Amino acid sequence: MLDTPRRGVRTTGLRPRMRVVEYQMYVGRRIWRSVFVVSVLQPLAYVVALGVGLGAIIDTGGHHPLGVSYIQFVAPAFLTAAALQIAAADASYPIMAGFKWIRTFHGMAATPLTPAQICDGQLIFVAIRIALNSAVYLAIMAAFGGTQRWAVLLTVPIATLTAMAFAAPIAALAATIEREGNAFNMVFRFVVTPMFLFSGTFYPISELPHWGQWLAWVTPLWHGTDLARGVAIGGLGAGAAIVHLAYLLAWLVAGVALARWRFCVRVTR
Amino acid sequence: MLRLLPSHVVAAPAPRPLATVDPARGDALIRAEGLTKTFGEFTAVAGIDFAVERGEAFGFLGPNGAGKSSTMRMIACVAPITAGTLQILGMDPVTQGPTIRGRLGVVPQQDTLDLELTVRENLYIYGRYFGMSRAELRPKVEELIDFAQLTERADAKVEPLSGGMKRRLTIARSLINDPDILLLDEPTTGLDPQARHVLWDRLYRLKQQGVTLVLTTHYMDEAEQLCDRLVVMDSGRIVAEGSPLHLIGEHSTREVAELRFPPGENAAAAERLAGMLDGASERAEVLPDRVLLYVADGERAVARAHEQGLSPVSSLVRRSTLEDVFLRLTGRSLVD
Ligand SMILES: Nc1ncnc2c1ncn2[C@@H]1O[C@H](COP(=O)(O)OP(=O)(O)OP(=O)(O)O)[C@@H](O)[C@H]1O
Ligand SMILES: [Mg+2]
Numbered sequence: 001m002l003d004t005p006r007r008g009v010r011t012t013g014l015r016p017r018m019r020v021v022e023y024q025m026y027v028g029r030r031i032w033r034s035v036f037v038v039s040v041l042q043p044l045a046y047v048v049a050l051g052v053g054l055g056a057i058i059d060t061g062g063h064h065p066l067g068v069s070y071i072q073f074v075a076p077a078f079l080t081a082a083a084l085q086i087a088a089a090d091a092s093y094p095i096m097a098g099f100k101w102i103r104t105f106h107g108m109a110a111t112p113l114t115p116a117q118i119c120d121g122q123l124i125f126v127a128i129r130i131a132l133n134s135a136v137y138l139a140i141m142a143a144f145g146g147t148q149r150w151a152v153l154l155t156v157p158i159a160t161l162t163a164m165a166f167a168a169p170i171a172a173l174a175a176t177i178e179r180e181g182n183a184f185n186m187v188f189r190f191v192v193t194p195m196f197l198f199s200g201t202f203y204p205i206s207e208l209p210h211w212g213q214w215l216a217w218v219t220p221l222w223h224g225t226d227l228a229r230g231v232a233i234g235g236l237g238a239g240a241a242i243v244h245l246a247y248l249l250a251w252l253v254a255g256v257a258l259a260r261w262r263f264c265v266r267v268t269r
Numbered sequence: 270m271l272r273l274l275p276s277h278v279v280a281a282p283a284p285r286p287l288a289t290v291d292p293a294r295g296d297a298l299i300r301a302e303g304l305t306k307t308f309g310e311f312t313a314v315a316g317i318d319f320a321v322e323r324g325e326a327f328g329f330l331g332p333n334g335a336g337k338s339s340t341m342r343m344i345a346c347v348a349p350i351t352a353g354t355l356q357i358l359g360m361d362p363v364t365q366g367p368t369i370r371g372r373l374g375v376v377p378q379q380d381t382l383d384l385e386l387t388v389r390e391n392l393y394i395y396g397r398y399f400g401m402s403r404a405e406l407r408p409k410v411e412e413l414i415d416f417a418q419l420t421e422r423a424d425a426k427v428e429p430l431s432g433g434m435k436r437r438l439t440i441a442r443s444l445i446n447d448p449d450i451l452l453l454d455e456p457t458t459g460l461d462p463q464a465r466h467v468l469w470d471r472l473y474r475l476k477q478q479g480v481t482l483v484l485t486t487h488y489m490d491e492a493e494q495l496c497d498r499l500v501v502m503d504s505g506r507i508v509a510e511g512s513p514l515h516l517i518g519e520h521s522t523r524e525v526a527e528l529r530f531p532p533g534e535n536a537a538a539a540e541r542l543a544g545m546l547d548g549a550s551e552r553a554e555v556l557p558d559r560v561l562l563y564v565a566d567g568e569r570a571v572a573r574a575h576e577q578g579l580s581p582v583s584s585l586v587r588r589s590t591l592e593d594v595f596l597r598l599t600g601r602s603l604v605d
Contacts, residue, residue, distance in 0.1 A: 019397045026394055027385060107381030109347050111398035112367040268348050 016113050020121020021128065023104070028129075035129075036136075039086075043137040046078045047071065047144045050202075066204075068148070068233045075146030076228035077201040079137045080159040083130050084221055087163035088170050088192055090126045092184045095174035098122070099266055106267055115264035123171060123256065127164050134159045147232065155228040162224025165248045168255025175262035195221045200229075223247045296359075298323050298450055298481055299344060303353030306339045306505075313339040315505035316353060321450070326482040330492045330591060331502030332601065337485035338378050340502075341454045344483065345375045358449060371399060374448030378455050378485075380439050384428040388419050388438055391427060396445040409445060416471065417441035433464025440471060451475065453484040457491060469494055489591035501591075503599045513591055520597050521589035522551060524567035528574060528581040529559040538579055545573055554596065563593070 028035070055070035066073045098104045108118050134156045141147055170187065177183050198208065198215055199222040205213050216222040227244040230236025299321040306314040314336040321327045329337045342348035343355060346362040346369045355362055357369050382391055392413055396406040414423045417437040422430060427438065436456065443451060456472065457465040472495055476482055486492050492499050493513045501509040501516070509516055530538045539555045542562060546552060554561040560581075564570040567586030574581065596602055 015400070016398075019400075022397055023383075023394050026390055027383065030385065102383060102385075103379065103381040104383060106377070106379075107383075107395070108398055110345055110370060110373075110375040110377065110381075111395070112371040112400065113398050114367060 016117045017121040017124055019113065020108065020118055021125045023108075024122070024125040039133045039136050040140065042082060043078065043140045046082070047075070047140060047146060050074060051078075051141075051144060051146060067235070069145070071141075071144060071146045072148055072233055073229070074202060075141040076152070076155045076232035077199075077225045079134055079141065079155050080162050080224045080228045081196050081199070081201050081221060082137060083134050083159035083163035084166050084224070085192060085196070086133060087126055087130050087167035088188070090129065091123075091167040091170040092174050092187070095122060095171050096177065096184075099175060100178070105263070109267035115267050116260040118267070119171065119175075119260045119263040120256070123164065123168060123259065126167055126171075127160055130163045130167075131156060131160045149232075149234075152232045154231040158224060158228045158231065161245075161248050161252065162220055162228075165220045165224075165251035165255060168252060168259050172255065172258040172262040175259065175266045195219045198222075200225050220248055220251045296323055297321060298358055299483065300356045301344075301353065302355075304340065304343065304350060304355055305352035306336070306343060306348070307351045312505055314343070314351075317500075317502075317505075317507045319500055319507065319510070321481065321483055323481055324479050326476050326484070326495050326497045328483075328492045328496035328499035329485040329502050330487065330489065330496075330499050330595070331485070332487055332595075332599075334504075335487075335502040336505040337487075337502060338454055339505075341378075341452055341483070341485055345373060345452055346370050347375075371446065372449045374443035374446065374451040376436075376439050376443045376451070376453040376456055378458070380435055382427050382435060382439060382442070385426065387424050387426055388414060388417075388430075389423045391438060392442055392445060395442045399446040401446070406445075413441040413444060416444070418467070431464070433460050433467060436460060436464070436468060437471060440468070444475075448480075450481045450483060453482065455485055455487070457486075457488070465491075489595070492591055499591075501595060501598060503595075503601075508598045509594065516591060516594045517589045520594040522563040523565055523589060525587050525589055525593060526562040526564060526567040526570045526574075527559050527585050527587070528562065528571070528579075529583045530579075530581050532558070535560050538581070541577060541579065542570075542574060545577060546570075556602075561593070561596075563589070563597075 051071035051074055055074075058065065058070045064070075099106070105118055105122075109115060113121075137159075138147070138152065138156060142152075170184075173183060173187070198212060199205070199219050200216060201221075205216045205222060208216065223244040226236065227241060227248075230241060230244075297320040299319075301320070302318050303316045304314060304318070305312070305316045317336075317340070319327075329335075329340060331337050339348070343350050343362070344357060346357065346366040349363070358372060360369050362369060383394070386394065389410060392410045393406055396409065401409070414420055417434075417440070419430075419434060419438060419441075422434065427435065430438070440453070440456065443453075453472070457468050460468065469491070472482065472484075476495070482495065484491075484495060496513060498512050499510070499516070500507045509520060511519065528538070528542070535558070536555050539553045539560045542560060543553045546562070546564065551562070551564045554563065562570045562574075571581075571584045571586065574584075592602065
């Protein structure tokens with residue numbers, strides 16, 4: 001009877017991954033209130049300060065230089081950029097802590113869970129949080145007139161995809177670094193923030209010099225922003241949409257592969 | 270005679286052919302041959318052979334850096350082996366890692382408890398990783414809280430618990446899946462004597478229930494208390510194997526007389542004492558602060574030392590322990 005596996009242990013498929021999600025939900029239960037408050041306050045601040053405030057200057061006399069009201073122009077971009085920023089934060093220190101301080105992932109690695117499942121579960125958890133956060137964002141945008149049609153609902157999955165395309169390689173970095181997270185400060189200061197400023201969030205990238213446009217094209221955020229804005233206010237061709245999607249998916253697939261590899265190296269050493 | 274350098278290294282058991290389960294030999298739950306682990310150029314485990322039988326309490330005794338944890342992590346199917354063969358529960362860790370891990374209980378050297386969660390939550394969540402259902406876990410968790418003697422703290426966060434309580438929780442957690450083999454990497458290191466005794470009592474109880482225990486330690490008293498059979502490891506190699514009594518009988522004398530001389534005089538005293546010993550089986554060992562006489566009759570050795578005109582500051586006679594075995598085999602003490 002030595003080789004009969006323990007009854008009911010499933011070692012492939014979605015279920016083992018969802019155990020990791022369940023763990024994170026347990027931990028998150030204690031802090032969900034503050035997380036929720038932040039996820040309401042942040043979009044409120046952006047919408048009021050920039051959408052409404054800046055919008056009043058740009059949309060002078062009922063004239064819309066961008067074709068739609070400014071708040072409708074920036075709302076899908078804010079949604080996408082916020083999703084990416086929060087996902088990057090969630091994939092950085094918390095994952096690093098899971099290896100280094102709390103050592104949760106090392107504990108999981110001693111159970112039937114595989115390193116790839118632990119990695120996937122962790123990323124699924126971040127994705128769920130981002131999707132919920134984006135839904136809240138969208139509701140607040142709608143309350144301030146930032147939306148005009150039903151297709152805007154698609155911005156939630158688009159923002160989540162964009163966020164995870166960027167968060168997966170961050171998770172790989174978090175699983176790799178051994179010392180304090182200085183690398184994260186660099187990433188936030190020199191990648192995340194500039195990306196937010198140069199990815200067509202506040203104005204179309206056609207306003208940028210040529211090199212600036214090239215830079216935007218490389219970032220996953222611009223592709224996500226353009227796609228989200230396209231479904232929210234129209235004016236995006238099917239070909240461009242497919243290119244955006246393919247580019248984001250390529251980042252996601254490569255990022256997940258990288259993260260799984262780094263998780264495996266870290267826990268099996 | 271004065272202490273010899275490790276004169277002979279006990280040969281590891283003769284290599285046995287690999288077989289899934291051979292009923293004629295009793296079913297070895299763990300079988301390792303030429304098991305090796307290297308980190309880059311560095312060899313942490315240098316080709317060791319051992320087998321653990323069902324129901325046995327098997328120990329790895331060795332000092333810091335001997336390669337105990339590296340070995341345990343390979344047995345736990347967490348770290349891949351570099352060379353050799355390893356079979357656990359008749360399976361190959363490379364291809365059946367998750368299935369094997371599903372039937373092991375692991376107490377790692379460093380706790381991996383979630384300090385933000387409660388005692389109960391830690392047990393529950395860990396059971397979920399093994400695919401256990403809520404209904405299955407409910408009674409199991411209560412039983413283990415009881416086993417860990419943490420009933421009063423069941424709904425308290427883990428963070429403020431004492432080291433001993435955390436360790437008991439880690440052990441309780443490792444039992445959540447009713448493991449076939451329990452792996453304990455230094456279960457009591459860093460605990461005060463009282464907490465250690467409570468833990469030993471828990472482990473002894475498991476042993477009585479027939480749980481197969483594999484543990485590492487650098488405490489010889491722990492090894493003597495808990496292990497039916499053990500291997501002594503040093504620098505990635507096994508230098509001796511047997512039951513605690515067998516090892517003591519084979520590598521040490523029945524008694525040890527410890528004579529303490531003023532600082533600086535120990536070596537000279539040992540020189541003189543060595544002359545009066547029976548060269549074949551008895552010997553003297555110089556430590557920085559005392560001389561150890563390995564003899565059949567300790568009291569007589571002390572008396573003879575006085576007859577020789579030596580006057581130690583203090584003397585005591587005790588039985589040989591695994592510590593003496595280790596000193597004999599490696600020339601170093603276990604705890605440094
Ligand atoms: N991941 C690693 N990378 C490089 N070297 C390692 C690694 N893990 C262990 N070692 C080295 O391998 C040797 C054996 O380590 P191991 O942890 O197996 O010893 P140990 O017997 O468990 O010691 P201790 O009593 O200190 O726990 C040590 O010299 C250690 O520095
Ligand atoms: Mg160790």
